[in-house]
Amino acid sequence: MKDTREEGFFEEIEHTADVAIRCGGPDLKALFSNAARGMYLLMGITPAPAGPVEAITVAISAADVEGLLVDWLGELAYRAETGGLVPEQMVFRVLTRTRVEAELRGRRQHGFTRVIKAVTYHDLNVEKTHEGYAATVVFDV
Numbered sequence: 001m002k003d004t005r006e007e008g009f010f011e012e013i014e015h016t017a018d019v020a021i022r023c024g025g026p027d028l029k030a031l032f033s034n035a036a037r038g039m040y041l042l043m044g045i046t047p048a049p050a051g052p053v054e055a056i057t058v059a060i061s062a063a064d065v066e067g068l069l070v071d072w073l074g075e076l077a078y079r080a081e082t083g084g085l086v087p088e089q090m091v092f093r094v095l096t097r098t099r100v101e102a103e104l105r106g107r108r109q110h111g112f113t114r115v116i117k118a119v120t121y122h123d124l125n126v127e128k129t130h131e132g133y134a135a136t137v138v139f140d141v
Contacts, residue, residue, distance in 0.1 A: 008132070010038030019114075019141050020123070024134030028065075028095050031126070031133040035069060036076050036090065042139060043077070044113030045086050051107040054085060057093075058102055065097040065126050069135060070119045072100055077116040084108035114141055 008025020021038035025031050058075055062068035079085045087104035094101040118140040126135040 008034045010034040010041070012038070012042060013136070018120070018122075018138050020136060020138040022134065022136050024129070024132060026132035028097070028133060029092050031135060032069065032072055032092070032095065032100065033090055035073055035135060035137060036087070039073055039077060039116065039119075039137075039139065040080070040086060042114060042141075043080065043116060045080065045109050045111075053088075053105055053107055055103055055105045056085065058104060059094075059100070061099045063098065066121070066124050068098060068100060069126060069137065070121060070124065073119040073137065076104075077119065079104075080109065080112065081115060084110060117141060 008030035010021055010023035013020045013022050019042050021042065023031060023034040023038045025034050060068060060071045060075060062071050085106060086109045087106040089105040091103040092100065093103065116139050120138045120140055122138045123136055126133065
């Protein structure tokens, strides 16, 4: 995935059984973007050097921000694993604590080193901080 140098962060953190990331940023857009980038890093996805750029729209609703983040990452993992589509750019049209609608633009990837079986609610924590938002997400691999 193309590193766009967006504000915020993502990093892999230690977890006893599965894999996890800590991510965040000044707003929900940065949180959701960095969570996706961190997940793609865990999957071992590297940018495709060539190929046509494709665009799709993803729309998801959930009861709360935690559920929305889990569903968002689950949808992106599914699209990467089944069709190889990994966005280099995410354009958020709507992003609230209960709804996301985004246009994803990217090239099809042809490989990754780790399969994400599920995005879990285990130890899931989305928090509002002085700097914006931060989250811990655990993935079943």
